[in-house]
Amino acid sequence: MSENAKLASGGITGHLYSQTAPMIVGVAAMMSIGLVDAYFIGQLGSTPLAAIAFIFPITVAISSLGVGVMVGINSVVSRALGAGDMDRAHRRASFGILFAIAIGIVFAVALYSLADPLFRLMQADPETLPLIRTYIQPFALGLPLLLATMGVNGVMRAQGEARKTLMVSLTFAITNWILDPILITGAFGFEGFGIAGAAYATIIGWACGVACAFWLLGRTKLTFRPRYAARTDPVGSTKEILKVAAPAAFSNAINPIGLSVLTALVAIEGQAAVAGFGAAGRLQSFAVVPLLALSGSIGAIVGQNWGANKPERAREAFAKAAMFCVIYGLATALILALTADYIAGFFTDEKAVRQQFVSYVYIAAWGYAGFGLLIVGNGVLNAVDRASFALLQSAARVFLIMMPFAWLMRGSMGADAIYTAELIANIVGGACAVLLVWWTLKAKSALH
Template structure:
């Protein structure tokens, strides 16, 4: 067992708490940026808000790519540390950072050149396209900073440095809180940059977060020095990271795709249904922050113990994480179910929207526990180099359960079909993830026990 892999020692429950709480704070901080952006862009006018609606799915897809890279780096580092191979962990860390930068330069350049045809395919009007380009051009050029920040966060995550990862997220968020009103709408005699100001604020925020991340990494056991990749097997390292990063990126992108299709299906039920669904979705995004935080922290715990051949500890971590998902998921469901109308009043005074908002919560909240089991299970599978399993179950949840259910029943159930589709998908997805993860960890445990008996 490696003395450098701190999560292979001590209380599993203690590690879950100390790794997850900072992640929860970091996730909440990042999610707040979207609300701040929307508030100040909304002051510019309806056209600017429409432009953001076109931009959102693209930026979500690119962020999912960054998350995939971060998860891949986290996975290879945590397992190498668990095996006691600090030098390999350091080589993989540096290779991952350089890989992320090169990928970002390529993708950012391609995005910059393809903005017109891309948003033309999305049916953006000629009036809105200049606003879209005003945001997306600096965003595309700033992609290296985005992926650099995420890759550095992956280096820290793999070492179990959850508090430092949270501090990086908070740095990015605070920068946006302070810069948005200045760069978007302007202050005093400065008129601001409009929609482009939101992109500038994000890029500056990512840049500051990179500085903080590099400072933190300097005080850990792994050093960021690109020269260290000279002794790295490029093909092997690329394969190890991409084997996790690719499926993880797609897994993160699948849910927004599914929700986009559900929104399109709801459009036939009227604006009130779409508005209620969207407003309740924003509330839901904050309600599941603890589950998202746990899904981000579980990887380092599982990965280090997996690498150290401590499958018993990995199973125990997943057991307690699963109990939290069920307990928290059901508890928050009761709260939202009981106070649905009260929460709706914060978003709107329209009685039709309030009714749809409350009905969505009354149905969908009972699937939060299953959703937690799914995303935490995906985090565990990514950590043990089973990212393809995570991708498969995420895809099955959306494309084999959620969308067919909503499509087939929307004629008779109206908007309730969409709300119920999300509920059923989360329950099925959570159950499937639990079975798959438990089987994977049990197989490792049995293999380890057999090898120990032979010795």
Template sequence: MLTAPIGKTLKDMTIPMVMGMIALMSFNLVDTFFISLLGTHELAAISFTFPVTFTVISLNIGLGIGTSAVIAKTIGQKHYHLAKDQATTALIVAVLLVAALSTIGWFIIDPLFKLLGSDDNTQPFVIAYMKIWYFSSVFLVIPMVGNAILRASGDTKTPSMVMALGGAINAMLDPILIFGIGSFEGWGIEGAAIASLIAWMIGAATMLYLLSNRRQLIDLAVPKSSAFVQATKTILKIGLPAAGANMLTPIAMSILTAIVATYGHEAVAAFGVGSRIESIACMLVLALSMTLPPFISQNLGASQHGRVQLAYKLCCKFVLLWQLGVFILLAIFAPIIASAFAQEVEVQQTIQTFMWIVPLGYGLQGIVILTNSSFNALHLPSTALKLSVLRLFVFYVPCAYIGGLMFGILGLFIGCVVGNILMAGVSYVSFNRYFRTVEV
């Protein structure tokens, strides 16, 4: 990462991550597909859960960002023993924080989802799913933060294999546990949550074995108190603001879901499907947002700022072109995708409208995501947090809301694109302005 050609290095790191991301994102997409076969109320229920589950996942992502940034910089400085203490500490702290957040969420399931707009038709399905999901989230944190440790060391192939393992297990178990097989009648929407629980438990055990025995990147014992405290402070200094920035997304999505709910459960169901398709459509951007930060942090540790700037600009140009191609494909296949994920005509039509408009802004959204991840990698989490606030609560949600007031659900979708256009410009200018300041 410090000497090889930038483009080739990022490509070699990102391709395995893309394969892993396909498997990881399949969790939501596979769950959504099979749950959609249960009915519109079940599909709407899983749509209501998305902002909340993404809140917990965002904490995992944020802690992973802090872990990757700190460990990669330490490795760039060639302090390998310190990096091992930091990795061990990161896993312990992450498990404790996610367990605390999920425990709080478990006790407020009913009032929280009623606040989000869930009614008597969807609430029983929401409660059944989330009671299991909150428990399983503790096992999810280990492979997610473990993947960040591996990426910080420059290994993106192993994380992709772990993600693929989890995705494959989930995909195999979903239809069996949801609909049953033979004399087993299945558990409905609860079966989807149990399938994820089993997949994450296996992923957690696999990751701990890889990190401790195969790669020796962590110790199975708690580091000395002084090293633990110092590593915790260093990681949380970046990880908590990064987690906070990531948590703003589900908060904004909760607000947006509540707005969409005013158009009916059909609109909520369609918006939930669109959101999950978005996670697949933007998987390359998300993969780059995981491989670019360790590249930046290691070069930051080695004081090679020129490589940082070139890598960022190269990634921004690439995602704009790539996501334009993704938009064209989604626009062409929108009717087929809509019919696969919905049975009601109104839901199908809204899904098609979503895919003909919202993906047009995915490339610009990619610039925003890469900029935020780059600032975290530069150990500037407060800047990334400020940009996240601007994106969601100054541009994205307000533009969508205003568009909805003017033109209904069509205008809401157009507003999402406008918000991404405005924020992409702010993000790109902010990154370049920072390096002009550094150079001065």
């Protein structure tokens, strides 16, 4: 075991807390951007709010693909650190960052080119589509900045530098908080750009975030050095990263892809349903922040212990994380169910939109615990080089449970069928994730 693998010794509970607590703040800051966007865009009217509802699953899907790249870098670097191979860790870290930037360029070209047909496929109407276009085109051009940040964060997470990744997230978020009211609705005599202003604020935030990320990375043991990347076999390194990153990216993207399909189904019920569904989705993204943070932090803990040949510590980390998911998920669902109508008032005064918001929260919130178990389970599977298992269970949750139920029951239940489909998929998906992860960790430990 390397002395640089600091998560492979000491108390598991302490590591879970020290790695997750900063990430909770960081992820909350990131997710708050969506809420702030929705608040100021909601002041422009229900049509811009509906446009954001169409955009939301696509931006989440892109971010999820980027997270997959980050997870791949995290996995190969943390296992190298656990095994004590610092030279390999240096090479994989620097190459991984360059790889992430290249992926960002590919994403940017694809989204910019395919935006119109994509949103038409999602049933965006002629009134909403121009608003979508004014946001998505500048957003697409900024994606290399986002992926660069994720590449650097992957390297820092692998080292257990959760506090540094927190600083990156806060830099990005604070920039957005300041710029959103100015660039969207206007301030200080400036009229604002409307919905496009949200995209401009995001891009400027990414630029500040990536500058902060590289500055902080320079203060870790695995700094970015092109010469390290030059000594790396590009084909072999790409395969190693993609072995985890590809299934992890698609696993992370499957949920927003499913959300895109659900949004298209909700659109059949009318614009009010789309606006309410989209606003409630933003709230949900914020409510599950601790679960998302935990799913991100557990990878480095499990990865370093797996690389250090300590499978019993990996199992302990998952068991404690799963317990937290259940307790937090159920408690949050209860709180939101009691306050849903009050919270809806922050987004809109339109009665029909508020009714859809409340209906979604009443039903879907009870699946948060299951969703937490699923994404934490995926974090563990990615860390132990079983990303294909994570992809399989994520795909089954969406394509075998959520989408078929929503489609079959929509005629009799309307939009409630879509909300119920998400609830059932999360409960079943969480239960299956627990069984699959525990079996994987037990089966592999028998080989040690």
